[in-house]
Amino acid sequence: xxxxxxxxxxxxxxxxxxxxxxxxxxxxxxxxxxxxxxxxxxxxxxxxxxxxxxxxxxxxxxxxxxxxxxxxxxxxxxxxxxxxxxxxxxxxxxxxxxxxxxxxxxxxxxxxxxxxxxxxxxxxxxxxxxxxxxxxxxxxxxxxxxxxxxxxxxxxxxxxxxxxxxxxxxxxxxxxxxxxxxxxxxxxxxxxxxxxxx
Amino acid sequence: xxxxxxxxxxxxxxxxxxxxxxxxxxxxxxxxxxxxxxxxxxxxxxxxxxxxxxxxxxxxxxxxxxxxxxxxxxxxxxxxxxxxxxxxxxxxxxxxxxxxxxxxxxxxxxxxxxxxxxxxxxxxxxxxxxxxxxxxxxxxxxxxxxxxxxxxxxxxxxxxxxxxxxxxxxxxxxxxxxxxxxxxxxxxxxxxxxxxxx
Amino acid sequence: xxxxxxxxxxxxxxxxxxxxxxxxxxxxxxxxxxxxxxxxxxxxxxxxxxxxxxxxxxxxxxxxxxxxxxxxxxxxxxxxxxxxxxxxxxxxxxxxxxxxxxxxxxxxxxxxxxxxxxxxxxxxxxxxxxxxxxxxxxxxxxxxxxxxxxxxxxxxxxxxxxxxxxxxxxxxxxxxxxxxxxxxxxxxxxxxxxxxxx
Amino acid sequence: xxxxxxxxxxxxxxxxxxxxxxxxxxxxxxxxxxxxxxxxxxxxxxxxxxxxxxxxxxxxxxxxxxxxxxxxxxxxxxxxxxxxxxxxxxxxxxxxxxxxxxxxxxxxxxxxxxxxxxxxxxxxxxxxxxxxxxxxxxxxxxxxxxxxxxxxxxxxxxxxxxxxxxxxxxxxxxxxxxxxxxxxxxxxxxxxxxxxxx
DNA sequence: GATGAATGAGCCTTCATTCAT
DNA sequence: GATGAATGAAGGCTCATTCAT
Numbered sequence: 001x002x003x004x005x006x007x008x009x010x011x012x013x014x015x016x017x018x019x020x021x022x023x024x025x026x027x028x029x030x031x032x033x034x035x036x037x038x039x040x041x042x043x044x045x046x047x048x049x050x051x052x053x054x055x056x057x058x059x060x061x062x063x064x065x066x067x068x069x070x071x072x073x074x075x076x077x078x079x080x081x082x083x084x085x086x087x088x089x090x091x092x093x094x095x096x097x098x099x100x101x102x103x104x105x106x107x108x109x110x111x112x113x114x115x116x117x118x119x120x121x122x123x124x125x126x127x128x129x130x131x132x133x134x135x136x137x138x139x140x141x142x143x144x145x146x147x148x149x150x151x152x153x154x155x156x157x158x159x160x161x162x163x164x165x166x167x168x169x170x171x172x173x174x175x176x177x178x179x180x181x182x183x184x185x186x187x188x189x190x191x192x193x194x195x196x197x198x
Numbered sequence: 199x200x201x202x203x204x205x206x207x208x209x210x211x212x213x214x215x216x217x218x219x220x221x222x223x224x225x226x227x228x229x230x231x232x233x234x235x236x237x238x239x240x241x242x243x244x245x246x247x248x249x250x251x252x253x254x255x256x257x258x259x260x261x262x263x264x265x266x267x268x269x270x271x272x273x274x275x276x277x278x279x280x281x282x283x284x285x286x287x288x289x290x291x292x293x294x295x296x297x298x299x300x301x302x303x304x305x306x307x308x309x310x311x312x313x314x315x316x317x318x319x320x321x322x323x324x325x326x327x328x329x330x331x332x333x334x335x336x337x338x339x340x341x342x343x344x345x346x347x348x349x350x351x352x353x354x355x356x357x358x359x360x361x362x363x364x365x366x367x368x369x370x371x372x373x374x375x376x377x378x379x380x381x382x383x384x385x386x387x388x389x390x391x392x393x394x395x396x
Numbered sequence: 397x398x399x400x401x402x403x404x405x406x407x408x409x410x411x412x413x414x415x416x417x418x419x420x421x422x423x424x425x426x427x428x429x430x431x432x433x434x435x436x437x438x439x440x441x442x443x444x445x446x447x448x449x450x451x452x453x454x455x456x457x458x459x460x461x462x463x464x465x466x467x468x469x470x471x472x473x474x475x476x477x478x479x480x481x482x483x484x485x486x487x488x489x490x491x492x493x494x495x496x497x498x499x500x501x502x503x504x505x506x507x508x509x510x511x512x513x514x515x516x517x518x519x520x521x522x523x524x525x526x527x528x529x530x531x532x533x534x535x536x537x538x539x540x541x542x543x544x545x546x547x548x549x550x551x552x553x554x555x556x557x558x559x560x561x562x563x564x565x566x567x568x569x570x571x572x573x574x575x576x577x578x579x580x581x582x583x584x585x586x587x588x589x590x591x592x593x594x
Numbered sequence: 595x596x597x598x599x600x601x602x603x604x605x606x607x608x609x610x611x612x613x614x615x616x617x618x619x620x621x622x623x624x625x626x627x628x629x630x631x632x633x634x635x636x637x638x639x640x641x642x643x644x645x646x647x648x649x650x651x652x653x654x655x656x657x658x659x660x661x662x663x664x665x666x667x668x669x670x671x672x673x674x675x676x677x678x679x680x681x682x683x684x685x686x687x688x689x690x691x692x693x694x695x696x697x698x699x700x701x702x703x704x705x706x707x708x709x710x711x712x713x714x715x716x717x718x719x720x721x722x723x724x725x726x727x728x729x730x731x732x733x734x735x736x737x738x739x740x741x742x743x744x745x746x747x748x749x750x751x752x753x754x755x756x757x758x759x760x761x762x763x764x765x766x767x768x769x770x771x772x773x774x775x776x777x778x779x780x781x782x783x784x785x786x787x788x789x790x791x792x
Numbered sequence: 793g794a795t796g797a798a799t800g801a802g803c804c805t806t807c808a809t810t811c812a813t
Numbered sequence: 814g815a816t817g818a819a820t821g822a823a824g825g826c827t828c829a830t831t832c833a834t
């Protein structure tokens with residue numbers, strides 16, 4: 001009704017958002033196993049057929065959810081990185097670790113569903129993208145700042161290692177029922193890892 | 199028809215093994231999405247009904263595959279750990295990292311399917327078990343050996359960090375198309391990480 | 397294929413009717429044991445999936461068939477009852493017995509399937525409904541007309557007895573290969589029974 | 595073990611009984627829908643294969659249960675009939691009605707399962723047998739005793755009617771949640787029916 | 793574009809029955 | 814005869830996707 005009045009472009013954008021939001025809700029509320037296209041359509045208050053006007057298939061809808069989710073994560077982390085680029089390495093590392101944890105803690109249910117219920121292949125590319133983005137920034141902004149001593153290491157190798165380890169640790173920390181360290185301790189360890197490896 | 203002529207399928211234990219092996223093969227050959235009970239039965243040269251004499255449902259078959267796979271991994275790693283317990287920490291760390299990588303490299307296709315196609319929740323418990331086993335051994339055998347200086351750290355915290363980081367890194371290394379470091383470099387880094395964090 | 401070319405199946409009400417009719421046909425043609433959802437779908441020239449858009453499960457389809465069948469029976473009997481309410485009791489009883497028999501004779505094959513192949517529990521409620529409807533009308537319309545002498549009996553008791561006996565006798569008469577009385581004799585007996593017990 | 599020592603004939607008789615008893619128990623405990631050959635074998639503490647040494651198929655096992663059940667019913671009723679043959683018709687009718695009701699009340703759960711859960715066709719023959727037996731006795735023993743006035747009626751017709759009506763009414767009385775007459779009232783009515791129709 | 797009824801391939805599972813031991 | 818593991822046909826049902834309106 002009201003939608004009919006909107007400019008075309010707007011409408012389709014809105015539909016995509018509506019569908020993605022509905023899919024995210026279903027994921028969080030019912031889990032991945034129970035996510036059906038009909039349920040998503042219901043939640044989006046849209047007909048099942050309309051889904052296929054904006055997405056080629058069910059998988060692509062879920063992928064868009066994870067893509068947006070992981071992009072947001074990347075955005076937050078990169079933003080923090082950029083914001084603290086002028087500070088000393090430790091401060092920057094700390095800020096970044098904090099930013100990552102906060103980002104992961106924002107929607108732990110979705111994080112759990114994405115990380116544990118979805119086949120990893122479904123969000124692998126997103127994660128690779130996130131890792132690459134962070135790595136690129138890391139290398140670009142910090143690369144020049146390496147102490148001659150640290151220079152012995154290959155930045156590609158270091159960033160691969162750090163980013164992967166930090167990501168895994170942070171995610172598992174948020175998801176673990178009862179992790180054997182506090183959040184602050186984890187941040188300390190993450191910072192230490194970053195500094196040691198760079 | 200043809201089956202009628204064959205000796206009756208072997209009993210229980212052998213049957214379970216046959217089914218699990220078939221499921222593994224299907225997983226590797228066709229992927230998780232295409233694993234159906236009928237396909238597993240076909241591959242096991244067994245009737246679909248027989249599956250249900252040994253497993254309550256499809257999920258439990260897949261679970262057994264992952265359980266056995268991850269158990270084997272754990273076995274290898276723990277064995278190496280125990281074998282090198284009397285050596286100096288670095289040698290032990292190196293041997294363990296090697297053992298883990300070798301274990302993961304033994305069946306990379308299955309590793310990929312389990313890690314990327316299966317919903318993580320399907321093998322989460324297995325992984326937690328693996329991690330716990332390794333952590334326990336680590337703490338038991340190395341705990342007493344800490345230098346007073348290293349004593350500053352909580353072993354639970356250290357082992358959680360190390361095990362998780364090493365696991366993630368090793369798996370990703372094996373699965374990555376084109377990792378930015380050689381296998382030897384990774385081992386070096388893993389050893390360094392272990393020594394640094396302990 | 398062929399279906400693709402046909403006009404889209406008619407909607408809701410018509411679809412329900414189509415399915416119920418198909419189920420009835422299958423019941424009559426193949427018997428209850430051979431009624432499968434796929435067979436019903438075939439006969440209805442509808443896809444198996446469509447069945448489940450209108451019925452929650454197979455049982456409910458069969459239930460609808462019996463419900464409609466028994467409702468029709470009830471309708472006929474009640475209609476006759478109402479039509480002859482102003483006549484003397486014997487005429488009314490006779491008309492009703494006739495109506496019941498005619499109704500049962502209309503689809504003897506379905507009657508046999510419903511009465512003999514279906515578990516009685518599957519149409520028990522329908523039958524109870526039929527009996528209640530007839531009893532209610534009986535008591536409402538005839539109740540006031542009882543001769544003082546007849547008043548000695550409890551109408552609830554009388555109607556229970558009569559309705560049950562008449563129903564059983566009539567059904568068995570229609571279903572019996574070779575009943576030891578003619579239809580007219582049965583009607584006479586049913587009438588006598590009704591008059592005697594009221 | 596102990597069974598091995600028994601004479602052959604005994605053994606097979608005992609097995610049949612064991613199986614039939616188990617089937618009856620399953621029927622009562624789990625209902626007809628959940629009666630499977632495996633469950634019967636379990637309950638009989640016998641292997642599934644053994645069932646087929648004594649019965650051609652599942653249906654025949656259930657049939658034996660109903661046959662025995664209905665035969666017992668017939669036995670009781672016929673016995674009562676014979677026992678009271680020398681008394682006046684009303685006393686005999688009353689005794690018979692009582693005997694029937696008592697017989698039905700002995701195992702109401704099995705009655706319900708047989709009457710409501712089993713497809714009627716599965717016990718139709720048994721019922722026909724019961725009815726025939728009772729009718730035969732009725733006609734044989736009471737036939738000669740008819741008053742000349744009653745003689746106007748065809749005994750085959752009368753007995754068909756009476757037996758059927760009495761059977762239906764008695765069964766429904768036992769099965770009804772809340773029948774609108776007492777047991778004594780029903781007996782009175784059944785007796786009246788018998789006397790009136792004979 | 794939007795709709796939503798219809799589709800139908802295909803899945804998991806059951807269970808009466810068999811037959812080698 | 815007894816066993817019971819194995820069988821396998823078949824069934825009910827789901828759900829991603831389509832397409833006539």
